[in-house]
Amino acid sequence: MSGVKRVCSALIPVWVGLGLVLLWLVAALLIGEELILPTPMQTVEECFALFGQASFWAALGKTLLRGVLAFVCSLFLALLFALLSMIPTVGKIAGTVFSVLRSIPTMSVILLLLIWLRPSLAPAAVAAIVILPTLYSVFIGAMQGVDRGLIELCDVYKVPWKERIVRVWLPAMAQPLFEGTASGFSLNLKLIIAAEALAQTKESLGAMMKNAQIWLETGQLMAITLVAVVVGVLSETLIRFVGKQVKKWP
Amino acid sequence: MKKVISCALGFLCALTMFGCSNGDAPKKTDIATTAPLESIEMPESVHFYLPDGTPMMAISSLLGEGIVMDGKEIGMKATLLNPAEIGTAFTTYGDCDLAIMPTVTAIQLMNKGQDLSYVSANVFGNLYVVGVGEAESLSDLTGKVVYTTAGTTIALLQYELQANNIAYEMGQEAKDGVVTIWSMSNASDYMPLLKQAQNKGGEAYGVFGEPAVTKCMTTVATEAKIVVDMQKEYEKLTGDEGYPQACLVARGTFAREYPEFIRRLVELMKGNGEYTRTHADSLKALYEKAGSTSLVGIDYTEETIARCNLSQLTGKEAYEAVKTYIDRLRPSVKALENVEVKESFFLQ
Numbered sequence: 001m002s003g004v005k006r007v008c009s010a011l012i013p014v015w016v017g018l019g020l021v022l023l024w025l026v027a028a029l030l031i032g033e034e035l036i037l038p039t040p041m042q043t044v045e046e047c048f049a050l051f052g053q054a055s056f057w058a059a060l061g062k063t064l065l066r067g068v069l070a071f072v073c074s075l076f077l078a079l080l081f082a083l084l085s086m087i088p089t090v091g092k093i094a095g096t097v098f099s100v101l102r103s104i105p106t107m108s109v110i111l112l113l114l115i116w117l118r119p120s121l122a123p124a125a126v127a128a129i130v131i132l133p134t135l136y137s138v139f140i141g142a143m144q145g146v147d148r149g150l151i152e153l154c155d156v157y158k159v160p161w162k163e164r165i166v167r168v169w170l171p172a173m174a175q176p177l178f179e180g181t182a183s184g185f186s187l188n189l190k191l192i193i194a195a196e197a198l199a200q201t202k203e204s205l206g207a208m209m210k211n212a213q214i215w216l217e218t219g220q221l222m223a224i225t226l227v228a229v230v231v232g233v234l235s236e237t238l239i240r241f242v243g244k245q246v247k248k249w250p
Numbered sequence: 251m252k253k254v255i256s257c258a259l260g261f262l263c264a265l266t267m268f269g270c271s272n273g274d275a276p277k278k279t280d281i282a283t284t285a286p287l288e289s290i291e292m293p294e295s296v297h298f299y300l301p302d303g304t305p306m307m308a309i310s311s312l313l314g315e316g317i318v319m320d321g322k323e324i325g326m327k328a329t330l331l332n333p334a335e336i337g338t339a340f341t342t343y344g345d346c347d348l349a350i351m352p353t354v355t356a357i358q359l360m361n362k363g364q365d366l367s368y369v370s371a372n373v374f375g376n377l378y379v380v381g382v383g384e385a386e387s388l389s390d391l392t393g394k395v396v397y398t399t400a401g402t403t404i405a406l407l408q409y410e411l412q413a414n415n416i417a418y419e420m421g422q423e424a425k426d427g428v429v430t431i432w433s434m435s436n437a438s439d440y441m442p443l444l445k446q447a448q449n450k451g452g453e454a455y456g457v458f459g460e461p462a463v464t465k466c467m468t469t470v471a472t473e474a475k476i477v478v479d480m481q482k483e484y485e486k487l488t489g490d491e492g493y494p495q496a497c498l499v500a501r502g503t504f505a506r507e508y509p510e511f512i513r514r515l516v517e518l519m520k521g522n523g524e525y526t527r528t529h530a531d532s533l534k535a536l537y538e539k540a541g542s543t544s545l546v547g548i549d550y551t552e553e554t555i556a557r558c559n560l561s562q563l564t565g566k567e568a569y570e571a572v573k574t575y576i577d578r579l580r581p582s583v584k585a586l587e588n589v590e591v592k593e594s595f596f597l598q
Binding site for chain 1: 337338355401421434435583585
């Protein structure tokens with residue numbers, strides 16, 4: 001691809017972002033009511049106001065911490081179940097259980113866990129439970145995508161397991177795995193914030209959003225939303241970047 | 251003889267007229283003025299927006315008897331909104347003429363430049379700390395967890411604790427020496443916790459608004475009692491009998507177009523408190539017909555209605571009380587930091 005085309009291609013996300021902001025600005029100007037929809041400029045001003053508050057950074061940090069912990073737990077459990085699913089019977093049982101888990105309405109999971117657990121734990125548990133089936137499917141799909149011929153070749157030439165994992169399994173699974181993980185992490189964060197809002201979890205972005213809505217601070221609500229979007233996009237980008245680097249391993 | 255009979259007839263006439271007069275009881279439905287209705291601009295109909303609960307009780311008389319002025323009935327519609335929506339009622343619904351909303355919300359909206367008029371204050375505090383346990387006062391709540399909802403409820407609790415030099419902090423675990431405030435989305439989230447405490451012989455305390463207080467104590471946790479009357483606490487601290495918790499707000503254009511209607515409506519609503527007291531038996535059916543879900547299934551006793559603190563101050567009369575109220579809540583609510591209570595907000 002020529003240099004110009006490459007640059008244009010890289011700038012597409014920027015143009016799309018600018019387009020969305022323009023759409024937002026037009027909508028805000030047409031509505032003409034900051035209480036309903038603040039303009040992008042008003043929202044950015046609110047963002048800077050938030051950045052000056054220690055409580056905001058505490059809430060952001062704790063929400064991210066919950067997100068990471070919940071995601072890591074889901075990741076390991078999903079990997080464990082995916083590996084165990086290589087045994088056909090276990091695979092069928094796990095498949096059925098996860099199918100049921102996937103079908104439970106997310107709101108039911110949130111509301112039930114809020115009854116069973118403390119507000120500080122419930123959001124992380126919600127995210128872990130909802131994301132787990134998704135990650136399990138990603139792992140299963142990635143494992144099934146590995147070339148069977150290569151696996152047989154490894155068996156024939158008695159390749160050590162360490163070599164098989166590093167040179168056959170990981171490179172083949174990297175792309176779908178990191179792709180699934182990237183979108184899974186964004187969804188995980190959204191769920192955490194939704195559950196925090198309902199649970200009124202202390203020091204959380206969700207509770208800040210709920211309070212902003214109660215006190216008619218739509219600007220602040222939009223600012224926190226913008227921060228959550230940026231964090232989500234950056235996380236996805238980072239995970240995909242790491243995935244690309246892993247793919248380059250010899 | 252003729253003179254005696256004339257005097258006796260005159261006396262009987264006077265006696266009859268005196269006996270027939272209504273005294274203090276307000277005229278139920280009809281507001282007359284010296285000017286005939288035909289010469290005054292009046293709306294054909296009026297649309298109220300309000301959240302379910304005590305705000306609906308603030309217009310019980312209007313729901314029960316309609317709005318009749320000079321013998322002419324003015325159409326009335328009441329639309330219930332989710333409490334979270336009431337702040338945007340005037341912007342979202344073009345046909346919203348009047349709304350019953352928290353005073354704090356009304357003042358915030360006016361500070362945000364919304365063209366609204368504070369017509370009257372109609373609910374003067376209905377919040378109570380209800381609990382199962384040994385606590386009998388605000389200071390007894392030290393070392394305990396108190397459940398509350400967000401918004402004005404928690405702000406008022408924090409104000410009363412602070413003003414009484416009682417330490418508090420947000421959390422979920424009881425801690426020695428402080429009142430732990432646990433904020434939840436709805437009172438219905440923590441009402442069952444009082445029942446659980448009752449069943450296990452434990453303790454639980456929560457802030458509820460009437461008539462949810464009655465519902466809690468009569469149907470959910472029958473051993474629960476009122477631990478703190480937050481209105482009386484407020485009175486001790488400010489000297490004001492209650493606080494202007496909820497109010498009637500008019501769209502600015504509506505208030506300017508129909509000032510006489512607004513004036514007469516305020517007069518009409520003066521009888522609301524008396525109406526709820528004298529029609530307690532029929533309130534349940536009235537609210538059900540109006541579409542309420544939170545006000546049905548409650549027996550409206552004299553105590554319940556009294557605890558709702560339904561009364562009225564006109565906009566002009568309420569100005570100082572609202573100013574005091576907002577000033578008291580300000581330290582606990584960042585959103586009220588730069589909010590002003592201007593006399594121009596209040597209908598004079």
